[in-house]
Ligand code: TRP
């Protein structure tokens with residue numbers, strides 16, 4: 001064997017349509033823990049001129065037999081490598097029958113066919129089908145699937161695949177054969193197979209056109225009581241897609257299976273979604289309000305993929321945002337229509353600011369439609385998903401709901417049943433909205449990086465003229481040097497000095513469309529110098545700066561009519577003063593901040609869910625993003641000092657909020673949730689104060705709580721307030737919940753994010769805790785993920801122990817589950833703005849990781865990019 005060659009990149013520009021297409025595929029799967037036999041019979045059709053060579057993808061399986069048009073081939077008649085089976089044939093229409101053997105019980109990558117707990121299950125997106133059989137494993141090859149599953153019915157009472165169950169027969173040997181057929185042609189990544197012993201929650205839904213659809217939710221035995229909420233969410237999703245998008249479900253059955261071992265949140269396999277159990281199971285004792293909201297949105301997300309992803313799919317994986325950006329936009333709108341629009345917007349923007357901006361500033365920067373990829377699994381990113389959704393959201397705001405829906409209608413009419421590109425999507429939007437010109441807008445698909453938009457304002461009192469100058473700059477990113485001006489819609493509102501909306505040309509809200517590097521916007525007959533609020537509702541995914549005085553900011557916070565924007569302005573106020581404290585140890589925070597926030601809290605009309613958000617200080621990653629060269633210790637110190645300033649300054653108000661929002665019996669609805677959010681935000685902030693009562697409030701809340709939201713909030717506050725109190729409460733919680741993995745993940749997360757010198761030692765000890773295991777991604781993320789992402793003080797320790805620890809874990813996980821390892825590495829590669837000493841330690845650790853034998857493509861791509869860009873030189 002030669003020295004193993006380094007993994008290489010694939011490029012969007014090299015796309016070529018497949019020479020062979022597939023008509024039908026018939027799979028027969030003989031279930032067995034270590035020797036699952038798979039027979040695939042595929043009808044290939046030559047559809048383009050070109051070589052007579054069929055190159056099938058296939059990995060990590062044993063090839064037993066190849067039959068071409070009924071004749072078994074010998075080893076000279078095909079070529080077999082680690083990644084391909086290549087067959088040369090003069091035939092242009094033929095059946096190929098391939099028999100392979102795989103080992104699901106030893107498949108810890110959770111990709112392809114694997115065992116999760118006692119059940120068989122598959123994960124094929126993006127390129128996992130090639131671990132099941134040799135095939136054209138690419139999204140532009142669509143085929144009709146028939147799947148036979150053969151297994152022992154007493155061990156696997158439920159044997160499931162996509163589409164409709166058409167046959168079940170008992171075989172002579174005591175085994176059972178179940179056959180499924182999916183009438184809709186689909187790419188291989190949407191294939192799914194599940195076999196196991198489950199409890200089933202059944203229901204049904206009647207579509208707008210009157211068809212009855214059976215719904216089934218499969219959960220581990222004993223978990224039925226945690227299933228109803230997801231089922232309700234599914235029915236709401238189906239109704240919502242009909243009413244808002246005019247899209248109906250298309251099969252007679254819709255199944256969701258919850259599994260404990262899963263790399264991501266959930267997967268939209270046609271008619272047979274597979275979910276991480278964390279994203280399905282909930283009851284009031286064990287799930288938080290945030291969990292309920294997350295479940296609702298993910299159930300919606302996977303359901304909405306049935307049209308945006310499955311019926312209309314991606315031509316190639318560079319187009320991933322075609323389905324993901326659009327489907328995230330759809331699930332966001334679903335949550336916003338069902339719940340609080342402003343609260344949802346705040347959560348969406350937090351993700352952009354704390355994760356997506358950092359990704360764009362780091363070594364993995366890529367446009368929402370990437371141009372080159374080494375490992376596709378590395379591109380299921382906040383950029384493709386969340387920035388992708390922001391791009392769709394801008395389109396929606398440019399075209400309006402009607403224009404957008406007209407574009408969607410045309411998109412579905414044109415492309416149903418096909419594999420298409422992002423350009424096809426924009427073309428449909430354009431052709432349905434000819435009064436708009438989206439030419440410049442399309443740059444959002446190919447340009448990476450976060451634009452910096454700056455505003456300057458001049459008020460000419462004598463001529464009553466207001467001039468606003470906007471300018472944009474996108475700094476070079478790791479992947480792309482030259483940047484052009486984008487189309488950036490800047491939603492703007494004007495208020496007078498008394499805080500009343502101020503009409504200019506008949507309205508106080510205006511969209512300033514910035515389409516060049518610099519642009520001037522003029523307003524006449526402006527009676528007084530206005531207060532101006534920019535980028536309202538985060539109208540574009542950019543960093544916006546305008547040099548507000550404290551007085552302007554505090555006035556605007558009170559004046560704003562947009563709840564989201566009020567929060568945004570308060571964040572700006574906080575960030576401004578934290579930064580002043582970073583650069584000046586003796587900085588004294590102005591009391592005007594307290595007066596302003598007190599006033600908002602006191603407002604009768606204020607939404608408590610939003611006010612709760614005002615009580616939260618910007619997180620470390622948001623603050624870090626403010627700097628090119630960050631002083632980590634100074635940032636953490638300033639953040640802490642500011643939090644204590646707010647806490648002490650508002651202590652009386654906070655105590656009052658806690659008292660006035662005392663808990664009542666748990667119920668999950670918007671009002672009750674907002675009330676809990678308000679009280680718990682107040683409790684959390686108060687835990688940073690010198691108030692003598694807090695410890696009692698915390699332990700009182702913990703011991704009297706009837707729900708997970710309040711219990712966890714008490715624990716979190718306890719972890720800030722007092723180590724011994726925290727220990728006592730955590731021991732009680734552990735005792736109560738040990739053996740319940742989803743709840744113990746919350747406990748592990750709290751342990752890992754506890755800001756304490758000994759946290760690393762504690763984590764090492766927890767590795768042998770009965771509720772921890774390294775091969776379950778949920779456990780790994782709870783313990784290591786929370787340490788690396790939610791414990792900045794300990795992760796960024798000066799002595800490098802945090803970086804070294806994470807690297808050790810990545811080296812272990814590289815062997816077990818490369819996808820999980822590659823997600824966990826994020827905080828170790830987004831280090832461009834750390835100080836030189838810390839960067840040096842990171843570089844040493846990443847070099848060590850890079851030298852690991854058998855380094856996966858997933859980690860290789862990220863580590864080398866970081867060493868070559870951020871840490872070069
Ligand atoms: N398509 C899935 C979603 O967004 C994402 C997903 C689930 C996935 N599992 C995966 C992506 C495994 C890559 C690998 O809903």
Ligand code: ZN
Nearest residue numbers: 301305324327
């Ligand atoms: Zn998705």
